[in-house]
Amino acid sequence: MNSAVDPLAQLTEIRAIMERSSRYLSLSGLSGIAAGVVALVGVGVGYWYVGREYGSTQDFVRVMQSSEGERLRALPFLLGLTGSIILLALSAAYYFTRRRARHDKVQLWSPLGRRLALSLAIPLAAGGLFCLAIYLQGAAGLVVPGMLLFYGLALLNASKYTLEEIRWLGLTEIGLGLVAVLFPGYGLLSFALGFGLSHIIYGLLMYRRYERTARSL
Template identity: 40%
Template sequence: MESKKYLEDISQIKDLMNRSSRFISLSGLSGILAGIYAITGAVVAYLFLLPKNNGYVILHSWNFRMLIAILIAVAVLSFVSAYLLTTKKAKKNDEKIWDATTKRLLVSFLVPLITGGIYILIKLNSQHYGLTASLMLIFYGLALVNASKYTIGKVKYLGYSEIVLGLLCAAFPGYGFWFWVLGFGVLHIIYGSLMYLKEAKA
């Protein structure tokens, strides 16, 4: 009997240490919203900005500037939604939202993401447009996997999925737009929905 209690105490201590060294999982609803923002931005781009003959948007053109504006808007809306919903979740569970673990998570996430963003801009400036969507998916996936060690949620599986999708996109560059929609839109909605259902059961 004492042995069983001892094992339970060890398990609880281990769980407590694990949680103290990891950031709380992101809200599932924030993942769903990020996917919706991405799909909405993609629809606007497809209807009004992208060439209809499978051509590329020329750098420094009005269309290119508008596409960048849409990407920034999607990123900002996704970040703000994630922050607000995760903060609300943290307060509900009496957990900290900003500490040393959060800083490590952000650094782990932003280093690959910013590196990828700079590399993509360099390639675009060299008029290499074909692998833009693929590189975005791959570097975003790497950022998620790299940051996943500091979060409780199964973010790494979303990261792996983004990387695989990015590699497939590289193999079929003519379908980059649709791979982008699938990776940043559909996958986020699926992941967010699974997390939301898990939260509802908890």
């Protein structure tokens, strides 16, 4: 009887098992696309608000740094808008990720999933408080760059638990945040590129690579 075993095949199988056990692979590209669309809608609402309140959307820094009183007056709307974007994006991410987890027959809220969520939550919470502080201190032009940088760091921190594309998305957000520091007057455009367009592009790539292929099998 031939008992020879292909060592390369064994190593490939072991690697696949280790990959499944150490990385959360059920993230859905559709959740990224949905988050990007939500962010773009939020940018549209932001443009409408700035235009209505200040009569101009061209000089983002000027209209957001005019005075402490005006910054405080705008704060409830901005917090509400940001909270709504986060809530809708998280709801979409939960829905599409749960649907893919069911398709893959894996547990959604596993210990690995909890580690992934925690690795995202800590930098995001710290970044949110930091951006709120610099807004109240008058550096409103640095809020969007700060959001992009902390979000990119959160993705980079979480990428060790999930798909490789998340690391590249994190690096993209960090790069956009650094560029946005140099052009603070284009805060809404930077937000649209970082949280809108980037999410849509990476979501499409992830969907085509992992989900569309799996569903066609």
